[in-house]
Amino acid sequence: MLHAWKFFAAFAIAFALAGAGTAGAYHTQFIAQNCNYYPPTPTSYMTRDGSITVALYARNEGYQWAGGCWNDNDVDDSPGDPTANGGTGGEGPDCSGFTFKVWRESEDQNSTAFHQWWRLRHIHGPYLAAHFKAALGAPNYPLSKSAAIKMDAFASDHHIGMIYVPNADGTDQIIEAKGEAYGTNVWTRTYRGSSTYNGVRRLGWSQP
Amino acid sequence: MDEIRSTHSKISGTAGVLAGALAGILSVALAGTALAHRLVQPAERPLLEATHLPPLLTTRGEKIALRYDVYCALSEAEADTPCSVEGTVFARAGDTGAFQEIAIRAEPGASDSRYVARLPESIAGASAGFSYYAVFRSEDAGISTTMPAGGSAAPQRSRPLGRSIDMVLGAHSFGGEREADARVAEAAWGSGTAEVGLEQGRNLTPIGGSAFDVEEDGSVVVLDEANKRLLRWQRGAESPDSVPLEINGTLADMSIDKDGTVFVLETTGAHGKPLLRTFTPQGTSKATIAIAGRPSQVRVGPDGPVVLQSASAQWMSAEREGQPVSVSGQLSAGETGRPFSDGREIVILRNGDEVRVALVGGTGVRRSWVVQSETPLAEVQLAEPHGTGVVLVTRVINDDRDEFVVLVLSRRGVVNRFSLDSSDWAETAPLSRFRLQGSSLYQLGSTPAGLFVDRFDLEVE
Numbered sequence: 001m002l003h004a005w006k007f008f009a010a011f012a013i014a015f016a017l018a019g020a021g022t023a024g025a026y027h028t029q030f031i032a033q034n035c036n037y038y039p040p041t042p043t044s045y046m047t048r049d050g051s052i053t054v055a056l057y058a059r060n061e062g063y064q065w066a067g068g069c070w071n072d073n074d075v076d077d078s079p080g081d082p083t084a085n086g087g088t089g090g091e092g093p094d095c096s097g098f099t100f101k102v103w104r105e106s107e108d109q110n111s112t113a114f115h116q117w118w119r120l121r122h123i124h125g126p127y128l129a130a131h132f133k134a135a136l137g138a139p140n141y142p143l144s145k146s147a148a149i150k151m152d153a154f155a156s157d158h159h160i161g162m163i164y165v166p167n168a169d170g171t172d173q174i175i176e177a178k179g180e181a182y183g184t185n186v187w188t189r190t191y192r193g194s195s196t197y198n199g200v201r202r203l204g205w206s207q208p
Numbered sequence: 209m210d211e212i213r214s215t216h217s218k219i220s221g222t223a224g225v226l227a228g229a230l231a232g233i234l235s236v237a238l239a240g241t242a243l244a245h246r247l248v249q250p251a252e253r254p255l256l257e258a259t260h261l262p263p264l265l266t267t268r269g270e271k272i273a274l275r276y277d278v279y280c281a282l283s284e285a286e287a288d289t290p291c292s293v294e295g296t297v298f299a300r301a302g303d304t305g306a307f308q309e310i311a312i313r314a315e316p317g318a319s320d321s322r323y324v325a326r327l328p329e330s331i332a333g334a335s336a337g338f339s340y341y342a343v344f345r346s347e348d349a350g351i352s353t354t355m356p357a358g359g360s361a362a363p364q365r366s367r368p369l370g371r372s373i374d375m376v377l378g379a380h381s382f383g384g385e386r387e388a389d390a391r392v393a394e395a396a397w398g399s400g401t402a403e404v405g406l407e408q409g410r411n412l413t414p415i416g417g418s419a420f421d422v423e424e425d426g427s428v429v430v431l432d433e434a435n436k437r438l439l440r441w442q443r444g445a446e447s448p449d450s451v452p453l454e455i456n457g458t459l460a461d462m463s464i465d466k467d468g469t470v471f472v473l474e475t476t477g478a479h480g481k482p483l484l485r486t487f488t489p490q491g492t493s494k495a496t497i498a499i500a501g502r503p504s505q506v507r508v509g510p511d512g513p514v515v516l517q518s519a520s521a522q523w524m525s526a527e528r529e530g531q532p533v534s535v536s537g538q539l540s541a542g543e544t545g546r547p548f549s550d551g552r553e554i555v556i557l558r559n560g561d562e563v564r565v566a567l568v569g570g571t572g573v574r575r576s577w578v579v580q581s582e583t584p585l586a587e588v589q590l591a592e593p594h595g596t597g598v599v600l601v602t603r604v605i606n607d608d609r610d611e612f613v614v615l616v617l618s619r620r621g622v623v624n625r626f627s628l629d630s631s632d633w634a635e636t637a638p639l640s641r642f643r644l645q646g647s648s649l650y651q652l653g654s655t656p657a658g659l660f661v662d663r664f665d666l667e668v669e
Binding site: 059083164188198 | 252253255257259260261262264277279280281284285287288290317407408412413414456457458459475476480502504518519521556557558561563584585586587588602603605607608609610630632638639
C-alpha cells in the first residue's frame with residue numbers, strides 16, 4: 001500500500017513538473033516539431049498572382065518575431081508569445097520574414113534569383129523592415145508610393161506589408177504579419193498615405 | 209532477515225518512486241506529442257479568391273469594364289500553376305429586374321486584373337446606373353466564390369455622377385498647415401489614469417488611441433485599447449473620466465450612438481474573425497456580434513451600427529432595431545453608400561489622383577463632385593454631409609511628406625479649404641483620424657510624447 005502511494009505520489013510530482021516544464025517551453029516547440037531547413041526550390045520566374053497565392057496560404061496563422069515558418073490550419077498554434085523575442089520558437093513569420101519568403105528572395109543579398117521557400121521552411125532572411133524601407137539588397141528597389149500595385153510593399157522603420165488590393169476609398173488591403181496579437185492576415189491600412197512608409201518593389205516580376 | 213526485508217522494502221519503494229516518475233514524464237510526453245500532432249497537420253486546401261475595385265461612380269462616356277483578380281490553386285505547391293477558372297457577371301440596369309449573364313474573359317496580356325467583363329451599353333450606359341455581382345468557379349478545385357458575397361440579394365451598385373461639380377487642386381504646397389482652434393483632449397502615453405496606452409512598444413510599430421468620437425455635447429471620447437477603456441473628456445475638462453471596457457483591441461475602430469451606446473469594432477477577433485462589441489455608456493457589455501469579411505470602419509447608421517466591408521466596399525448593418533444581424537444577414541443587405549440618419553448616403557471613389565463624391569438620395573445622385581489633384585492622393589479619411597454639401601478630408605502625398613487636405617464642398621464648389629499636419633506618429637484604426645460634429649472638424653493626432661484631439665471650426669454659414 002505504501003509503495004502504491006509512493007508510485008502515485010511520484011507520478012503526480014513528475015507529471016506536474018514535466019507538464020509545467022512543457023507548458024513553460026510550449027511556445028518553443030512549434031518550430032522544433034514542425035519546421036524544416038530544406039534548401040529552397042529555385043524558380044525561373046515569379047508572378048504577382050503566384051506570390052499572392054503563397055501569401056494567402058498564410059492567412060489566419062500566427063506571428064513570431066524573427067520567425068518564418070507556418071502551417072495552414074488557420075489557427076495561431078503559439079498564441080501569446082512574448083513580443084520581440086525571437087527565441088520563443090512559435091508559429092508564423094514576422095513582417096520582414098513574411099515579405100522575404102513571399103517575394104522568394106535569396107539569403108545572398110547580391111542575388112535577385114527566385115527562391116521558393118515554402119511555408120514550413122523556417123527562415124527569416126537577412127532583411128529587417130528598415131532594410132526593405134531603404135531598399136537594401138539587389139532584389140529590392142524604391143518605388144513611388146502612388147505607383148504601387150499588388151504585391152508591392154510599404155515599409156517603415158518597424159514594419160512592412162504587401163498590397164493585396166486597393167480599396168475604393170484610397171486605402172489598401174494589405175497582407176502582412178502584423179504582430180503577436182494580430183497574426184498574419186489581410187487588413188485595411190493607410191500605409192500608402194503615411195510618410196513613415198516608403199514604397200518598395202521586388203525586382204523581376206513576370207506578368208501578371 | 210529484517211535487514212533483508214528492509215533492503216527489499218527500500219528497493220521496492222525506490223522502484224515505485226522511479227516507476228511513478230517515469231510514468232508521469234511519459235504521460236506528459238505522449239500527451240504533448242499527440243497535441244502537437246493535432247496542431248500541426250497542415251491542410252493542403254484548394255484556394256479560390258477574387259478581388260475587384262468596383263466602379264462605384266462613373267462619368268459620362270466613361271468606358272466601363274469590370275476587372276477582377278482571381279487567385280486559384282489546388283495547394284501552395286501549385287501557386288505558380290493556377291487552376292482554371294470560369295466566371296460570370298450577372299448585371300442589370302438600375303436596381304430591379306432580371307440580371308443578364310455576361311461571361312468573364314481572361315486577358316492574358318493584361319498587367320493587372322486580367323479577368324474582365326465588358327457590359328453592353330444598355331447596362332453600362334443606363335441613366336440609373338447598374339447593379340451586378342460575379343460568380344467564379346473552378347472545376348479543378350471544386351469550389352466557387354461569389355462577389356460580393358451577398359450575390360443577387362446585395363449586388364454591387366454603380367451610379368453615374370451626372371452633372372458633377374468639378375474642381376482641380378493645384379500642386380499641393382506642403383508646410384502650410386492650419387493651426388487648431390482648440391486642443392480639446394491631450395494625454396501622455398502610459399497607463400496612468402489620465403494617460404493613453406501604447407501597444408507594441410517603441411521597437412515595433414507604435415499603436416495607441418486607436419479611435420475616437422465626439423458626442424453631441426462636445427465631449428471627446430478616445431478608445432484607449434491598450435488599457436481596455438474609454439477616456440472621456442467632458443467639454444472644457446482638462447483630464448478625462450475613465451470607463452473600463454472588456455475588449456481585445458487590435459486596432460479597433462469605435463463609434464458612439466446618440467444614446468451613448470458604444471460600438472467597438474475589433475478587426476482581429478477569435479481565430480481572425482472580426483467582432484463588434486457593444487456597451488452601455490457605463491461600459492457594461494450589451495452584445496458581441498460576429499462581423500463578416502474584412503471590416504475597416506464602424507459608424508452609426510439610421511438604425512444602429514453599420515460596418516464597412518473592405519472586401520466588397522459595402523456598408524452592412526450589424527444591428528437592426530437593437531437586435532444583432534447574423535453574418536449572412538449582413539452580407540445579404542450590403543449597400544454601396546454609407547447611410548446617414550436623414551436618409552442620404554455618401555458614395556466615394558478614389559481613382560488615381562481623383563476623388564469622386566456623391567450625395568445620394570431616394571431618387572439617385574442628388575449632387576456630386578469630382579476633385580482632381582496634381583499631387584498624388586492617398587486615402588479619403590472622411591466624407592460626410594454638411595448642410596447641402598459635403599466635408600471631405602483626403603490625404604495628399606509625395607514620397608517624403610503627407611498632409612491632410614480638408615475641403616468643404618457645396619454647389620458652388622470649394623467654399624473652404626485648408627491643410628493639416630498628419631500628426632500620425634502612432635498607428636490608429638485606418639479611418640478614425642477625423643470626426644465631424646456640427647460645424648467643427650476634430651482630428652486625432654499623436655507624437656512620441658502622447659495623443660491629442662484638436663478642433664477646427666469650419667467657418668461656413
